[in-house]
Amino acid sequence: xxxxxxxxxxxxxxxxxxxxxxxxxxxxxxxxxxxxxxxxxxxxxxxxxxxxxxxxxxxxxxxxxxxxxxxxxxxxxxxxxxxxxxxxxxxxxxxxxxxxxxxxxxxxxxxxxxxxxxxxxxxxxxxxxxxxxxxxxxxxxxxxxxxxxxxxxxxxxxxxxxxxxxxxxxxxxxxxxxxxxxxxxxxxxxxxxxxxxxxxxxxxxxxxxxxxxxxxxxxxxxxxxxxxxxxxxxxxxxxxxxxxxxxxxxxxxxxxxxxxxxxxxxxxxxxxxxxxxxxxxxxxxxxxxxxxxxxxxxxxxxxxxxxxxxxxxxxxxxxxxxxxxxxxxxxxxxxxxxx
Amino acid sequence: xxxxxxxxxxxxxxxxxxxxxxxxxxxxxxxxxxxxxxxxxxxxxxxxxxxxxxxxxxxxxxxxxxxxxxxxxxxxxxxxxxxxxxxxxxxxxxxxxxxxxxxxxxxxxxxxxxxxxxxxxxxxxxxxxxxxxxxxxxxxxxxxxxxxxxxxxxxxxxxxxxxxxxxxxxxxxxxxxxxxxxxxxxxxxxxxxxxxxxxxxxxxxxxxxxxxxxxxxxxxxxxxxxxxxxxxxxxxxxxxxxxxxxxxxxxxxxxxxxxxxxxxxxxxxxxxxxxxxxxxxxxxxxxxxxxxxxxxxxxxxxxxxxxxxxxxxxxxxxxxxxxxxxxxxxxxx
Numbered sequence: 001x002x003x004x005x006x007x008x009x010x011x012x013x014x015x016x017x018x019x020x021x022x023x024x025x026x027x028x029x030x031x032x033x034x035x036x037x038x039x040x041x042x043x044x045x046x047x048x049x050x051x052x053x054x055x056x057x058x059x060x061x062x063x064x065x066x067x068x069x070x071x072x073x074x075x076x077x078x079x080x081x082x083x084x085x086x087x088x089x090x091x092x093x094x095x096x097x098x099x100x101x102x103x104x105x106x107x108x109x110x111x112x113x114x115x116x117x118x119x120x121x122x123x124x125x126x127x128x129x130x131x132x133x134x135x136x137x138x139x140x141x142x143x144x145x146x147x148x149x150x151x152x153x154x155x156x157x158x159x160x161x162x163x164x165x166x167x168x169x170x171x172x173x174x175x176x177x178x179x180x181x182x183x184x185x186x187x188x189x190x191x192x193x194x195x196x197x198x199x200x201x202x203x204x205x206x207x208x209x210x211x212x213x214x215x216x217x218x219x220x221x222x223x224x225x226x227x228x229x230x231x232x233x234x235x236x237x238x239x240x241x242x243x244x245x246x247x248x249x250x251x252x253x254x255x256x257x258x259x260x261x262x263x264x265x266x267x268x269x270x271x272x273x274x275x276x277x278x279x280x281x282x283x284x285x286x287x288x289x290x291x292x293x294x295x296x297x298x299x300x301x302x303x304x305x306x307x308x309x310x311x312x313x314x315x316x317x318x319x320x321x322x323x324x325x326x327x328x329x330x331x332x333x334x335x336x337x338x339x
Numbered sequence: 340x341x342x343x344x345x346x347x348x349x350x351x352x353x354x355x356x357x358x359x360x361x362x363x364x365x366x367x368x369x370x371x372x373x374x375x376x377x378x379x380x381x382x383x384x385x386x387x388x389x390x391x392x393x394x395x396x397x398x399x400x401x402x403x404x405x406x407x408x409x410x411x412x413x414x415x416x417x418x419x420x421x422x423x424x425x426x427x428x429x430x431x432x433x434x435x436x437x438x439x440x441x442x443x444x445x446x447x448x449x450x451x452x453x454x455x456x457x458x459x460x461x462x463x464x465x466x467x468x469x470x471x472x473x474x475x476x477x478x479x480x481x482x483x484x485x486x487x488x489x490x491x492x493x494x495x496x497x498x499x500x501x502x503x504x505x506x507x508x509x510x511x512x513x514x515x516x517x518x519x520x521x522x523x524x525x526x527x528x529x530x531x532x533x534x535x536x537x538x539x540x541x542x543x544x545x546x547x548x549x550x551x552x553x554x555x556x557x558x559x560x561x562x563x564x565x566x567x568x569x570x571x572x573x574x575x576x577x578x579x580x581x582x583x584x585x586x587x588x589x590x591x592x593x594x595x596x597x598x599x600x601x602x603x604x605x606x607x608x609x610x611x612x613x614x615x616x617x618x619x620x621x622x623x624x625x626x627x628x629x630x631x632x633x634x635x636x637x638x639x640x641x642x643x644x645x646x647x648x649x650x651x652x653x654x655x656x657x658x659x660x661x662x663x664x665x666x667x668x669x670x671x672x
Contacts, residue, residue, distance in 0.1 A: 071419060105452035114451040121418055122451055126442045132408045133443055136415020143364060143397055144420055163438070166408035173403070329453035330488055332511040 014064075014225060016291055022064050022221050023286065023297065026056035026279050027304040029080045032089055033252075035308050036079065036096055036110075040256040045096050048258070049110040052080030054251030057278030058183055058215075059084040061224025062151060062246075065232055071119045071137040071150040073130035077183070077250070078113050078123035081153055087115040089311035099318040106321045107329060119148075127188075128154060128161030131180070135171045138178035138235075149235045151179040151228070157188030159201045159245075165208075168243065172210045177235035179228060182245040184218075189254045190264040202245035211242040218248035219276045222285075249273040343529035345494075345522045348501035349462075350377040350388075353424060355533050356508040357394055360422060363508060364398040365390065366413055367426030367462075371401040375428060375464070376523075406435035410461070414444045417459035417513070424508060430463040430517060431477040444513045445488030456511040460504070464518045465556070467607060467644060470651060476644035478556070478608040480517045484585055484617070490514045490538060491585040495522060495559035497529050499582055502536030509535060519557040519607070538583040541591035547577035550665050551595040553618055554578055555606035557655070558637075562605055564658035569665050576665060584614055589621050596622050600631035603664045605656040610638040635664040 014022070033051035040049055052059055055077070063084030066072065074081035082092060087103070095102030096110050103115050114122035121137060124130035134152035141148035158164060159182050171178050182201050186193050205212025211234060215227050224246055231242035251274060253260070286292045343351065356363045365378060371391050373379030378399065380388020391399050402409050406427065413423040427433060433440065440461075447455045467476040484491050490512055494500040500518070507514040544559055545566050554562035559580045566576035577595050581587055596602050602622055604615035615636040622634060637656040645651055666672045 073415075103452070104450060104454070107452045108450045112450045114447075114454055116451070116454040121415070122447060122455070124442070126438060129411075129438055129442050132411020132439065133415035133418065133447075135408070136412035136417070137419040139412055139416045140419040140421045143416075144362070148419075150415075163407045163411065166403075166405035167411065170403060170405055170408050170412065174400075330449050331490070332448070332456055 014222070018064065019286060019291060020300070022060050022225070023279070023282055024300060024304060025060045025064065025084050025086075026221065026282065027301055028089060028307065029056045029059060029083050030279055031304055031308040032083060032093070032311070033079055035312060036093070037252065037256045039096070045110070046098060047109060048255040049079070049096060050077040050255045051250070051252045052077055054273065054277070055080065055183060055185060055248045057221035057282065058218040058224055058246045058248040061221040062153070062181055062228045065225050065228035066119070066149060066151060069119055070148055070232070071121055071134060072153065073121050073134040074123040074153040075127065075130065075155060075158065076111050076123065076125050077155070078111060081123060082113050082115045082118065082120040085115070085118045085120050087118045087120060089307055090314035091115070093311040094315040094318050097315050098320065099315055100321040100325070101314070101318040105325065105329070128158035128163050131158065131164050132167045135167045135176060135178045138171065138176035139174070142174065142176050147236055149177045149179065149232045151181055153181050153183055155188065156182060156184040156186060156193040156197065156201065159184075160196060168205075168208050168210065168241065171241040172208045175238060175240035178241045179231045179235060180241060180243045181228070182243070184245050184247050185250045186247070187250070187254070187265065190260055190262070192264070200245070202243060205243035210240060213242070213244050215244060215246045218246035219278045219281055221278060221282050340528040341531055342526055343497045343501070344524055344526050345497045345500050345518070346376045348497040348529050349504055349518065350379070351529070352501045352504040352508070353377055354388070354390070356424070356505060357390070357398065362420060362422045363424065364400060364421055365424045365426060366400040366402060366409060368402055368404055368428055370399055370426050375426065377426070406432050407439055410436035410439040411443060413459050414439060414447070414457060417457045418447065418455045422458045422508060423460070425459065425461045427461055427463040429475050430465045430479050431475055433461070433463055433479060440483070440489070441486055445486045448512075449488055457513045458511045459513050460507045461513070461515045462518065463515070464520050465607070466520045468521050468557070468651065468655060470646060470648050472646040473643045478517070478639065480515070480584060481608050481613045483515050484614060485612070488513070489585065490583070491517070492538065492583045493517045493519075493556040494582060495519070495556055495580050497525060497527050499536060499542065501529055502534050503538070503582060505533065506535040506537055510538075517556065521557040522560075525560070536582070539586040539588050540582070541588035542580045542582055543591070544578040544580050545576065547575040547599070549575045549599055550601040550603065550669050551577045551579060551592070551599045552603045552605060552661065552665065553592055554580060555584070555614055558605040558607055558661070561656060561658045562661050565661040565665060568658065568662050572671070574665060574669050574671070587618075589625070592618060592622065593625055597626055597629045600629055601668045602630070602634045603637060603661065603668055604634065605637040605661050605664070607639055607655045609641050610636065611641050613638055632668045632670065635668050637661050637664045
């Protein structure tokens with residue numbers, strides 16, 4: 001089995017500004033999702049949400065390695081991806097509540113966020129279903145001779161869906177500029193990945209003749225950033241797709257408010273992972289390396305908290321959609337709309 | 340005008356669209372080798388009109404047998420600037436990609452509040468009536484009519500095949516076109532000019548005053564033949580081909596039935612939850628008082644398709660079973 005390690009050395013190191021932006025986006029995801037969790041429990045957000053708390057480095061390391069115009073699709077653990085790609089928080093929060101100002105006008109909700117203005121082509125409530133969509137966006141870039149790269153986020157659960165392998169094969173044979181990024185948080189809802197997964201996910205790349213790498217420390221935003229930067233560079237150079245498996249952990253339950261009777265995760269295991277909080281780790285790194293002072297990072301945290309407050313205020317002040325808007329947006333042509 | 344077959348007309352529409360817009364590409368199994376006769380001009384590559392030679396491998400995308408990825412890639416490509424025509428060959432293969440059709444192709448525009456447009460055409464052929472057995476004989480268009488967000492068409496003549504396909508390729512919404520193999524060889528004079536037939540406009544295949552027959556796909560020529568036979572018996576039959584099932588030209592159907600007061604609906608799909616059932620329901624709801632007799636459906640039974648010619652032949656509407664229904668609705672038997 002080929003097991004290739006990410007090589008940080010060959011890529012340009014992120015600038016100080018980029019590192020600050022990484023921390024900013026990780027904080028946005030953390031504070032946004034913490035607030036969303038509370039809002040679910042208070043009934044302010046209908047339905048449920050799946051938070052990315054604990055997985056921020058894996059999300060932001062990937063999205064910050066992409067260009068603004070690059071494409072991306074995601075899954076049910078959905079808020080982090082558009083936030084990581086730079087989507088403003090107000091319309092995302094408004095979407096979670098079902099307001100008219102939501103990024104999808106209240107049609108999508110938490111499971112189906114999309115912000116095409118930042119290249120977010122949509123999150124998917126069906127596990128694995130959005131993977132070929134990202135690859136199709138890479139086909140567009142290839143045929144139209146554009147420099148876009150496309151990235152599909154999916155979990156260890158989706159790694160056992162057949163469509164992933166159909167997509168890798170076709171993208172591989174066509175050398176499409178697409179990155180298949182497996183967010184291995186080690187549990188498909190309650191099912192431990194190792195009990196349902198034969199072999200190592202990243203190793204499966206070798207069978208398709210594409211580049212594969214396992215980022216063992218997915219709590220380190222720079223390691224993820226480096227691996228995805230290299231994959232993006234290969235993709236832009238016409239060298240085709242990569243499969244990147246990032247090992248991480250979700251700190252919260254599968255979804256907020258979910259009560260599962262069986263203790264499927266060892267409490268001790270969770271305690272160990274909580275000590276590897278990606279935001280704390282990166283904060284310590286930024287201070288230890290002399291990039292920023294504790295005071296500067298405190299100020300950043302306050303700034304992001306205020307952003308989330310503002311997003312909630314924006315949401316609260318926004319109207320609910322008019323009922324008749326439920327019958328718009330099915331087709332592009334209004335005369336063929338038939339409600 | 341040229342004498343064109345149904346398949347030739349599809350090839351002509353694809354060629355015109357490929358020439359007109361570089362964003363149009365063709366994706367599918369065996370499209371390079373022109374196996375199904377819509378991506379080439381002749382039997383050899385050197386022949387004029389070979390799509391691979393004309394447009395290259397960038398735009399003629401021969402695929403692995405991976406329907407789920409084919410449909411998903413096409414959807415993602417459509418959302419980001421291409422206008423793919425996907426050749427899925429047999430309609431029965433659509434099921435392999437059901438998740439992509441139902442959860443991505445049909446829902447993405449709506450779910451994302453109108454941010455996505457999905458200009459993609461999915462072509463597939465219904466191989467029924469050709470003794471290919473249950474796995475290749477499906478007529479699954481009613482299943483897809485049940486999925487909001489898709490547009491569904493079923494052209495029944497060469498002229499319609501060309502004009503409707505061209506309109507479909509121009510559409511910014513996803514279109515599934517179901518082509519009956521029994522119609523592949525049918526020929527008529529077709530305009531060499533570029534033209535488009537808008538969706539939601541039925542074609543009156545034959546005018547009449549006593550009975551309306553709404554017929555779909557290969558049932559259309561059978562209904563016309565039945566109308567000819569009934570003319571000899573003194574019954575004037577109007578045959579309406581909706582051409583597009585989503586959207587459906589309900590006005591044309593209601594106008595015809597308002598005039599005749601009698602309706603037969605013929606289609607090759609299964610009976611339960613078929614297009615015939617839907618059309619019957621619309622007519623009953625809208626103009627019940629105009630009906631002089633109960634509506635009759637002539638459909639395939641709710642049965643799988645057997646292989647043997649001795650068994651399969653009876654499964655679909657034909658001129659005899661349609662004529663029988665006309666006689667019954669007209670009170671002649």
